[in-house]
Amino acid sequence: MMEYHKAPQLQYLRPHIFTSAEQAYRNVQSQMEPINQSLIVSGESGAGKTWTSRCLMKFYATVAVSSSLKAHDTVERIERRVLDSNPVMEAFGNACTLWNNNSSRFGKYIQLQLNRSQQLVGASIQTYLLEKTRVANQPVNERNFHIFYQITKGATEDERLKWNLPCNSLFTWLPNTERTLEEDCFEVTKQAMLHLGISSETQNQIFKILSGLLHLGNVEFVSPDDECMQCELSEHSKDFLQIAAGLLKISEDHLLNQLRIRVIRAGRQQQVFKKPCLKSECSIRRDCLAKVIYAKIFDWLVSVINRSICADPSMWNSFIGLLDVYGFESFPVNNLEQLCINYANEKLQQHFVAHYLKAQQEEYEAEGLKWSFVSYQDNQKCLDLIEGNPVSIFSLLNEECRLNRLSDAKQFMARVEKALAVNECLSWDKFTKTPHFIVSHYASSVCYQTEGMTEKNKDPIPPELLHLMEQSKDSLLQNLFAAEEKIDETRQRKSLTVVSRFKSSLENLMNVLHSTTPQYIRCIKPNAECQPANFKKDEVITQLEACGIVETISISAAGFPIRIPYLSFLERYGVIGKKHLSLRLTAIGCSPTKKRRVEDHVENAEDMPCEAVQVILMTVLSSKGLNLTSCDQADSHRLLVHCGKTKVFMTHLMLELLENARTRLLSQKAFCIQCSWRRYQKRQHERHNRAATQIQAAVRSWLRRRRKLKQDQAARAIQRAWRRWRAVMDALAAAELDDTMVEESHCESLHGSSAGGVTENFMEPLEGATLSSKAADFWSWPFRLILPSAPTLSVTIKASGLQRLGSVLTALQLNFGISNYKVETNQFDEGVASIRARPQVAIKFHLGQSPLLHAHTSPERSDSSLVGLNQILLDK
Ligand SMILES: Nc1ncnc2c1ncn2[C@@H]1O[C@H](COP(=O)(O)OP(=O)(O)OP(=O)(O)O)[C@@H](O)[C@H]1O
Numbered sequence: 001m002m003e004y005h006k007a008p009q010l011q012y013l014r015p016h017i018f019t020s021a022e023q024a025y026r027n028v029q030s031q032m033e034p035i036n037q038s039l040i041v042s043g044e045s046g047a048g049k050t051w052t053s054r055c056l057m058k059f060y061a062t063v064a065v066s067s068s069l070k071a072h073d074t075v076e077r078i079e080r081r082v083l084d085s086n087p088v089m090e091a092f093g094n095a096c097t098l099w100n101n102n103s104s105r106f107g108k109y110i111q112l113q114l115n116r117s118q119q120l121v122g123a124s125i126q127t128y129l130l131e132k133t134r135v136a137n138q139p140v141n142e143r144n145f146h147i148f149y150q151i152t153k154g155a156t157e158d159e160r161l162k163w164n165l166p167c168n169s170l171f172t173w174l175p176n177t178e179r180t181l182e183e184d185c186f187e188v189t190k191q192a193m194l195h196l197g198i199s200s201e202t203q204n205q206i207f208k209i210l211s212g213l214l215h216l217g218n219v220e221f222v223s224p225d226d227e228c229m230q231c232e233l234s235e236h237s238k239d240f241l242q243i244a245a246g247l248l249k250i251s252e253d254h255l256l257n258q259l260r261i262r263v264i265r266a267g268r269q270q271q272v273f274k275k276p277c278l279k280s281e282c283s284i285r286r287d288c289l290a291k292v293i294y295a296k297i298f299d300w301l302v303s304v305i306n307r308s309i310c311a312d313p314s315m316w317n318s319f320i321g322l323l324d325v326y327g328f329e330s331f332p333v334n335n336l337e338q339l340c341i342n343y344a345n346e347k348l349q350q351h352f353v354a355h356y357l358k359a360q361q362e363e364y365e366a367e368g369l370k371w372s373f374v375s376y377q378d379n380q381k382c383l384d385l386i387e388g389n390p391v392s393i394f395s396l397l398n399e400e401c402r403l404n405r406l407s408d409a410k411q412f413m414a415r416v417e418k419a420l421a422v423n424e425c426l427s428w429d430k431f432t433k434t435p436h437f438i439v440s441h442y443a444s445s446v447c448y449q450t451e452g453m454t455e456k457n458k459d460p461i462p463p464e465l466l467h468l469m470e471q472s473k474d475s476l477l478q479n480l481f482a483a484e485e486k487i488d489e490t491r492q493r494k495s496l497t498v499v500s501r502f503k504s505s506l507e508n509l510m511n512v513l514h515s516t517t518p519q520y521i522r523c524i525k526p527n528a529e530c531q532p533a534n535f536k537k538d539e540v541i542t543q544l545e546a547c548g549i550v551e552t553i554s555i556s557a558a559g560f561p562i563r564i565p566y567l568s569f570l571e572r573y574g575v576i577g578k579k580h581l582s583l584r585l586t587a588i589g590c591s592p593t594k595k596r597r598v599e600d601h602v603e604n605a606e607d608m609p610c611e612a613v614q615v616i617l618m619t620v621l622s623s624k625g626l627n628l629t630s631c632d633q634a635d636s637h638r639l640l641v642h643c644g645k646t647k648v649f650m651t652h653l654m655l656e657l658l659e660n661a662r663t664r665l666l667s668q669k670a671f672c673i674q675c676s677w678r679r680y681q682k683r684q685h686e687r688h689n690r691a692a693t694q695i696q697a698a699v700r701s702w703l704r705r706r707r708k709l710k711q712d713q714a715a716r717a718i719q720r721a722w723r724r725w726r727a728v729m730d731a732l733a734a735a736e737l738d739d740t741m742v743e744e745s746h747c748e749s750l751h752g753s754s755a756g757g758v759t760e761n762f763m764e765p766l767e768g769a770t771l772s773s774k775a776a777d778f779w780s781w782p783f784r785l786i787l788p789s790a791p792t793l794s795v796t797i798k799a800s801g802l803q804r805l806g807s808v809l810t811a812l813q814l815n816f817g818i819s820n821y822k823v824e825t826n827q828f829d830e831g832v833a834s835i836r837a838r839p840q841v842a843i844k845f846h847l848g849q850s851p852l853l854h855a856h857t858s859p860e861r862s863d864s865s866l867v868g869l870n871q872i873l874l875d876k
Contacts, residue, residue, distance in 0.1 A: 005063040020519040021059045038321040038516040043523030045327035046100030053324040064120040081309045082123045084192040091189040096143040105131035107325035113316035122311025135294045136287035146183045154186025163211040173217035196308045205476045212247030213290045215240045221282040230260045230276040249473035258468045296480040330446045336456040349442045367644025376551040379442045382425040391419045394499045400454040407454035409435040443546040457497045560649035576661045577616040620661045
């Protein structure tokens with residue numbers, strides 16, 4: 001998948017359905033009108049349409065994912081549900097036929113919804129005409145819908161009890177049970193239903209109803225002896241009726257009566273009459289009830305799936321549609337179902353013919369291209385025969401229904417013969433006795449039996465049966481039949497038959513297909529026996545011829561498969577012209593006036609689109625080294641591209657050249673944008689850096705100035721304080737010195753020389769303040785308190801003798817350094833007159849160290865160390 005998704009040129013890869021899928025995806029990405037795409041998968045029954053659709057869904061689920069984690073989750077959820085819808089739809093809508101073990105008995109159109117980034121955001125499923133007759137009538141050697149076999153074969157013991165499905169029970173509506181197919185996988189269906197939001201309880205309800213239908217199928221009637229009497233149940237049917245009524249949760253008597261008594265309303269007053277039905281009528285009513293219940297369950301499942309996978313319309317803006325309708329069928333006995341199926345295939349073939357073969361060739365002519373017509377097989381006549389106006393098979397069938405008379409197969413055949421014999425697609429087999437008609441379809445001729453065709457077209461649902469189901473106690477059945485009354489009234493008013501409903505739904509589908517760009521996928525069946533590795537050439541060729549592949553190849557080879565209107569072309573490739581044009585015109589020596597004129601064509605392309613387009617084409621072709629002046633090469637250009645009246649016609653090679661040129665140019669432009677953006681970002685970054693540096697410098701200088709200012713202020717304050725303090729101290733010291741001198745003389749007279757210690761009179765207020773004359777005592781505790789508070793220390797030494805003086809001086813010198821103290825001797829007596837501490841000691845301490853650091857330190861008592869005293873002094 002990724003190989004095809006990432007391939008720059010798809011046509012160089014091996015042909016594969018992923019080529020078509022990827023092409024459709026790229027078309028959506030290019031946003032060229034029509035943006036929406038359709039992949040029409042067609043082919044005979046068993047050729048592989050459903051298989052292909054499944055692969056396509058997986059492809060889109062893989063490539064249309066987002067890189068963002070959140071979106072990825074959504075896509076994965078949708079993808080899971082879209083893929084899960086397959087087993088559920090196939091279980092309820094597919095059956096084993098003569099041509100295919102897993103044949104789709106309904107048509108489906110799946111719309112994969114994409115958002116602006118072309119990511120898968122949702123999906124919706126539209127179904128067409130389920131072959132519900134299969135519920136009650138299975139052709140010989142064919143089977144009922146897979147789901148019936150799944151529940152009878154795959155139910156657990158518990159479930160069998162709940163659904164009344166004992167092992168080995170035999171059901172009339174369940175033929176060929178001995179054939180086990182890989183499709184009989186009940187667990188897979190249950191799991192998928194669960195993922196789609198159908199709870200186990202609801203599943204249980206559904207399977208119970210289906211089991212009820214199987215039991216209903218075993219109910220048989222016996223004709224009464226008296227025709228006026230009601231039909232009786234056959235002996236073995238009584239139990240089945242009882243179980244069926246129980247599983248459908250309706251009254252047994254009520255069910256029996258509705259099956260064998262017809263209610264007729266007649267007259268203006270709508271008088272009610274009850275009429276016993278014939279045995280055959282009872283069986284028809286029983287089958288009708290089963291079919292309507294099954295069809296309703298199928299429609300309900302489709303609506304549940306759609307609710308689960310459909311995205312809000314605001315979330316998506318384009319879609320890719322996958323159409324998988326039942327394949328062309330030709331059984332030994334064919335009836336209305338096959339007529340409808342083959343009619344749908346004819347419609348699709350017509351779409352292909354109209355879109356690809358007819359329209360393409362007509363367009364070549366209209367656009368003035370030289371073109372010799374390739375003849376092809378047009379199936380319009382066949383379609384006229386089936387659906388045409390005023391007379392066709394469908395119109396005759398509808399008329400028969402409206403006449404409301406007992407249907408007669410021979411009569412209908414005669415009417416068809418009379419009215420439509422002129423149509424060459426209609427014929428009869430003279431040797432077949434059963435009433436029939438043969439239609440020559442595009443694929444092959446098919447013989448249709450007219451027996452029961454009108455009845456099938458009427459598809460009557462007796463209202464009393466609908467009322468019966470409305471009264472069911474089962475909530476799901478109640479739901480399914482609640483809206484029935486209104487729908488039924490509408491249907492009766494419009495008297496819609498099966499074919500008219502099918503025709504109108506197909507017309508809607510065709511309208512959708514016409515509004516999208518189609519991609520066709522033709523499935524070819526290698527052999528009719530569904531055998532692997534068996535390729536039957538003749539059968540394959542017949543299919544290829546029938547679906548018009550041979551003509552398609554001829555037209556594609558001779559023609560221009562790509563057609564783009566001028567304006568769309570200029571919108572996409574105009575960019576190439578602008579860039580190369582100027583260079584090219586200069587290179588070929590174009591005069592400035594001419595150059596401007598040509599450039600104007602590109603600029604104002606709307607006025608002269610053809611010239612502008614030619615300029616672009618010339619640019620691209622000449623850049624490939626082809627010289628336009630050469631006649632031969634101009635011819636070779638015409639094989640690649642042709643400009644019509646309103647469109648450019650080209651081959652894939654030309655498209656590739658254009659796309660390459662555009663990609664190269666866009667990548668150059670992107671590179672330029674990246675460079676400019678990076679340059680711009682760099683400049684921005686540098687500017688930001690410069691601005692930040694300037695801001696930082698300004699802030700730093702402002703901070704520094706402010707700090708300096710504060711420091712200067714502080715310094716001045718300190719200086720002022722210091723000067724003031726020094727002046728005060730000096731004054732104090734001077735005053736103290738004077739006082740001491742006076743006191744000294746006074747003390748001397750009082751004590752004489754008897755006192756041998758040192759006395760300090762200003763120590764008086766301090767507790768224990770005695771200063772010993774010994775050097776050790778000198779740094780005793782109180783002393784340190786005195787020194788700072790009295791920077792001028794006055795000591796009177798009474799003791800005489802040089803020895804003491806010397807020791808005091810030594811102590812002082814050791815302790816403080818003599819330079820810090822002014823020691824004065826007595827002028828007239830022995831000894832020291834005064835020791836004055838210089839104020840710097842205290843100043844140093846205050847500025848130098850935090851007092852808290854040594855707050856716990858007590859004076860050192862060791863003789864050898866005087867550091868303690870220093871420290872304390874500093875601390876203080
Ligand atoms: N590409 C394939 N590779 C392998 N097997 C395939 C392929 N295509 C189809 N088959 C086989 O062929 C069988 C029939 O294919 P499928 O059911 O897709 O046919 P169909 O065209 O949808 O038929 P119908 O119209 O009856 O529904 C598949 O069950 C599968 O076994």
